[in-house]
Amino acid sequence: MPEGDTVWQAARRLHTALAGKVLTRSDLRVPRYATADLTGRTVLDVTPRGKHLLTRIEGGLTLHSHLRMDGSWKVYANGQRWSGGPAHQIRAILGTVDRTAVGYRLPVLELIRTTDEDRAVGHLGPDLLGPDWNPDKALQNLLRDPARPLGEALLDQRNLAGIGNVYKSELCFLLGVTPWLPIGALPADRAAHLPALAKKLLESNRDSPTRNTTTPSTAARNTTGRSTQGHSATGRDQNLYVYGRTARPCLRCHTPIRSADQGDGSRERPTYWCPTCQTGPTPPPGAAKPRTSNRRTAN
Structure with a gap:
């Protein structure tokens, strides 16, 4: 999408x-x-x-x-x-x-x-690229259901509008947590930074034909304070930290990237993460993502 x-x-x-x-x-x-x-x-x-x-x-x-x-x-x-x-x-x-x-x-x-x-x-939350953008309201919406997995909350356009599956995976990497972490368990400092980070990623890419989340202008450091730069390889394969990179080395720690489906019971989406750089719950290897919610994600 x-x-x-x-x-x-x-x-x-x-x-x-x-x-x-x-x-x-x-x-x-x-x-x-x-x-x-x-x-x-x-x-x-x-x-x-x-x-x-x-x-x-x-x-x-x-x-x-x-x-x-x-x-x-x-x-x-x-x-x-x-x-x-x-x-x-x-x-x-x-x-x-x-x-x-x-x-x-x-x-x-x-x-x-x-x-x-x-x-x-009218059901949409604050638009990350729109004149109605309100980071405080976006964060309030996201935290309204503390038990909801972070990845699902980010995709729900009623919380904030504009994030899709690519930015969901990339944001979770930059926040240093897995998409299955309950959003209420996200450390307060990272939660406070989430809306600004999401807006920065979309704004940095809205004028470019090729999406990139790894350049210094978009995200030189993740919110855990650890550098996400320094990898020597260049080219299109280095434009995204985790999305679409199953089994390829993490650009920061070189651990193979993992993937699994994540959804709300109505729609499953491929989701990517680094098992070393990101902490939090994950589905078992080779298993389908366990159903953690019966909510539908609004577009």
């Missing part, structure tokens, strides 16, 4: 292509809105809200979309070949005199009144 920085980049591309321009083509390929015609209306702005996209259109309308696992918005110049996937996967087309935005595999696409946006995104 795309994370907050990826959605922020998508919103910026769409805003640059569409904002302030009149729609000359409109095609919403979902049954409920198949007859909706937005041509002749001006696109006012495209705004990200956590992992959601809000395309606001003249006349008090908002096209709300969510990418989830496979969705994407592509922008093409007139005459450029569309390459986001086969035609049957297209869910939305918004065209102007010089650009066309095409939404592929969008699992959530709805046309709502702009005044009703709260119905679509």
Whole structure:
């Protein structure tokens, strides 16, 4: 699932292509809105809200979309070949005199009144990349259920909006604890630093096509006080500390990275950690993650 920085980049591309321009083509390929015609209306702005996209259109309308696992918005110049996937996967087309935005595999696409946006995104916590960011409120939300595993709490968009599976694993590494640690057991100094660290990671990556959590500008030291730099290898394999690095050496201590599924009983996600650098409970080797909660994680 795309994370907050990826959605922020998508919103910026769409805003640059569409904002302030009149729609000359409109095609919403979902049954409920198949007859909706937005041509002749001006696109006012495209705004990200956590992992959601809000395309606001003249006349008090908002096209709300969510990418989830496979969705994407592509922008093409007139005459450029569309390459986001086969035609049957297209869910939305918004065209102007010089650009066309095409939404592929969008699992959530709805046309709502702009005044009703709260119905679509009002459940979200403070947005790490939004104007409503409030670190104190985010921490309060996270600590509301002290027994909940840290990884699950970070993914719940009702607590804070924008963290996905990559940043969940990377944040837990930088905090020096496993994703299965009850968030109430996180040392107070690290808990206090968590919102600022999360915001720093997303802000440092929102303008980059390649996500990186290991550079000095993002996280030169983890919150245990131990250096997370000093590894000699370079290249794409060194962009992330633990995510996607199963069995490869930890960039700090060289212990092989481990992985297991973590979820809330409704959805399991691959999760990565270093068994040396991170303390806290973990599932047994080779075993499925034990069910620790029956809560659903809101997107």
